Amino acid sequence: MAHKGTTLSEAFQDTASEAQSCQSICVQSIQHCLQMGGSHVEPSHMRLMQDCAEICETTGTMLLRGSPQHNQVTAACASICELCAQSCDRFAGDAQMKACADACRHCAAACQQVAQMRPGGAAGPGHHSVP
Amino acid sequence: MAHKGTTLSEAFQDTASEAQSCQSICVQSIQHCLQMGGSHVEPSHMRLMQDCAEICETTGTMLLRGSPQHNQVTAACASICELCAQSCDRFAGDAQMKACADACRHCAAACQQVAQMRPGGAAGPGHHSVP
Amino acid sequence: MAHKGTTLSEAFQDTASEAQSCQSICVQSIQHCLQMGGSHVEPSHMRLMQDCAEICETTGTMLLRGSPQHNQVTAACASICELCAQSCDRFAGDAQMKACADACRHCAAACQQVAQMRPGGAAGPGHHSVP
Amino acid sequence: MAHKGTTLSEAFQDTASEAQSCQSICVQSIQHCLQMGGSHVEPSHMRLMQDCAEICETTGTMLLRGSPQHNQVTAACASICELCAQSCDRFAGDAQMKACADACRHCAAACQQVAQMRPGGAAGPGHHSVP
Secondary structure (H helix, E strand, O other): OOOOEEEEHHHHHHHHHHHHHHHHHHHHHHHHHHHHHEEEEEOOHHHHHHHHHHHHHHHHHHHHOOOOHHHHHHHHHHHHHHHHHHHHHHOOOOOOHHHHHHHHHHHHEEEEEHOOOOOOOOOOOOOOOOO | OOOOEEEEEHHEEEHHHHHHHHHHHHHHHHHHHHHHHHHHHHHHHHHHHHHHHHHHHHHHHHHHHHHHHHHHHHHHHHHHHHHHHHHHHOOOOHHHHHHHHHHHHHHHHHHHHHHHHOOOOOOOOOOOOOO | OOOOOOHHHHHHHHHHHHHHHHHHHHHHHHHHHHOOOHHHHHHHHHHHHHHHHHHHHHHHHHHHOHHHHHHHHHHHHHHHHHHHHHHHHHOOOHHHHHHHHHHHHHHHHHHHHHHHOOOOOOOOOOOOOOO | OOOOOEEEHHHHHHHHHHHHHHHHHHHHHHHHHHHHHHHHOOOOHHHHHHHHHHHHHHHHHHHHHHHHHHHHHHHHHHHHOOOHHHHOOOOOOOOOHHHHHHHHHHHHHHHHHHHHHOOOOOOOOOOOOOO
């Protein structure tokens, strides 16, 4: 219920911020996994972190520009973040993977809420409120 | 029927190529509209071209790395490309806007086909075929 | 002297953070200028904000992955941020342009310091210190 | 001498096209190396391909929007592409690495020529010629 009663632009700002944090930690985690080697560089795991970093970047930017057409993008971002989190979960005891999974889940939760806001509800940053 | 019987990776490559072309023309169209001024720099039109360039870039990259998790992203890309094409349509007689609308519709069509391929159908580039 | 005696990775992290903030405010400022119209949408001003957002994003990502080959990129980022700040300075009394100029100058300063660190000084995040 | 006597915008378009091709092949090569494993996933090699893909993307976009401030960015892109090519050269007999090295060198050559064009020589696409 975090976004209830807040203006749409606050939800956008918060979610953009989560997406940027998630992008950052995914970028760092990719290098961490390359240093670790072994199962850390399994192609599908590495690909998920790359996809996650990329969709988070796009999501963050779209939200920062207050795009009304964000719904499918934020929904896609939520799904990919959740898959990335699950992939990181497999590395029990690895602090970087734990931090990555946490950031992914925070981003997924924020994106899921924003994705359900009605399309076209925001004409721009700071001008509209969620009823 | 363009992708019927082709390997998934060919469809991915073709769609990635359409997405890159669409991204390029959107980037150039933004500068064209800034040069034109007037209704060409209407905020929602400019924002759509920015969003379109961005989601096309992400879509192209995800397809080039053969990501099985592309479905929601390609579907989102198709929607945003179609909206961008409609926004460009309003500038009758403007060759750049016509070229942008055409590239957006080609990309939307390619993305729509790829989006309907079954999730997880591709484990990597060049290894799987569409039944 | 901010980075003196700190590990290279701290300087990288700080600069990556400045670059991300600068990218965010440039993205928002572009939409602000489109809303304002008039001299705010002058092509060279808008292009600088787009270039600035883009090079900041790349700079931030390269620093987050601890790239030893960052020197020319951080130097380029510093230059473009400074030009963007100067372009924003022309809009006296516009709070968004003031905020954008400030973020650009913070990023330029951070990038300039990092750009002067010796090439190849960092083999990865968190492992090396600046003598 | 490829760009001699051509308009600046043609050189920009050609180089943008080389940069996009290089970005694409780097993205695919990263997945190839993950599939191969072993020395292919050595952290500094993987990081170079990521950096190369990223700076190529930024370079391509800046050139497509006819940015006069491209010189340091194209110079940085040329350097990183050359380093990436050298890193790929080490994998003798690997066709993907060969193709990646070739694309990197084509992009580096194009960027180097464009980087030496005088700063501010282009006010926009299609309006200025190289003396």
